[in-house]
Amino acid sequence: LEHQLTQSQKMEAIGTLTGGIAHDFNNILTAIIGYSTMMQVQLEEGHPLQGKVSEILRASERAANLTRSLLAYSRKQVTNPAPVGLNAILVNLEVMLRRLIPEHIEVRIQVEDGELSVLADSGQIEQVIMNLAVNARDAMAGGGILSISTNRIMLDQDFISAHGYGVPGSYALITVADTGVGMDEKTKDRIFEPFFTTKEPGKGTGLGLAMVYGIVKQHSGFINCYSEVGHGTVFRLYFPLIDLPAPSENITVDDSVHGGE
Numbered sequence: 172l173e174h175q176l177t178q179s180q181k182m183e184a185i186g187t188l189t190g191g192i193a194h195d196f197n198n199i200l201t202a203i204i205g206y207s208t209m210m211q212v213q214l215e216e217g218h219p220l221q222g223k224v225s226e227i228l229r230a231s232e233r234a235a236n237l238t239r240s241l242l243a244y245s246r247k248q249v250t251n252p253a254p255v256g257l258n259a260i261l262v263n264l265e266v267m268l269r270r271l272i273p274e275h276i277e278v279r280i281q282v283e284d285g286e287l288s289v290l291a292d293s294g295q296i297e298q299v300i301m302n303l304a305v306n307a308r309d310a311m312a313g314g315g316i317l318s319i320s321t322n323r324i325m326l327d328q329d330f331i332s333a334h335g336y337g338v339p340g341s342y343a344l345i346t347v348a349d350t351g352v353g354m355d356e357k358t359k360d361r362i363f364e365p366f367f368t369t370k371e372p373g374k375g376t377g378l379g380l381a382m383v384y385g386i387v388k389q390h391s392g393f394i395n396c397y398s399e400v401g402h403g404t405v406f407r408l409y410f411p412l413i414d415l416p417a418p419s420e421n422i423t424v425d426d427s428v429h430g431g432e
């Protein structure tokens with residue numbers, strides 16, 4: 172428990188710091204992108220500086236993408252939460268997932284019966300699943316199985332106390348599991364830190380899981396990682412379920428209650 176709290180306090184501090192830097196950096200980038208766009212427009216066609224200005228713009232756009240990831244991590248990004256069904260999101264993603272994952276990796280998707288409604292930004296939930304899937308793919312260069320599933324689960328006070336925040340109740344559980352290389356404890360302790368990566372330079376930014384962490388927290392959710400070297404990794408994500416009135420049923424129940432009074 173002590174370790175969990177220290178870890179979450181550490182993440183909190185990193186989040187505040189990165190959020191501040193990303194925010195200021197974003198303002199600087201806005202100026203760079205703005206002025207180079209103006210230059211591009213003002214330079215005559217075929218001017219020798221055209222190519223260089225394009226390079227500046229391209230690099231700045233890349234930097235802007237990075238700051239966007241950082242802002243998502245630090246929970247300062249604007250979100251549009253709405254009631255969404257996690258199963259629907261997953262089913263919609265399936266085509267893209269299968270395109271992303273090479274043939275030698277088997278993709279298994281299994282969703283819980285009935286829709287799991289959560290208050291979320293669907294684009295961010297998609298991003299979370301894609302980031303986890305990309306990591307799973309990278310961990311299974313020699314092939315394996317990627318399983319993604321959803322479940323309904325009750326989280327009790329013990330679970331909540333162990334995490335130090337949140338409320339007990341019904342949650343949607345998304346499990347993303349791979350049979351890849353796994354991680355040792357030292358790696359696992361740092362995976363949610365921005366810029367932590369064990370991938371070759373140019374292959375990883377170390378922002379994928381930092382983003383996942385930020386998004387899950389922003390949705391009042393939890394994320395746990397279980398991993399074993401040589402066997403694989405399991406990520407479990409919990410999001411608070413919302414009770415969407417199941418149209419016809421609810422009306423019947425209400426009527427009978429009123430009738431009995």
Ligand code: ADP
Binds near residue numbers: 307349378379
């Ligand atoms: P990146 O993928 O750019 O390295 P991430 O934040 O997504 O950044 O991941 C950080 C690190 O966590 C990875 O470099 C890798 O060492 C480890 N990791 C993440 N997911 C997995 C996984 N499914 N299996 C093994 N290691 C993983």
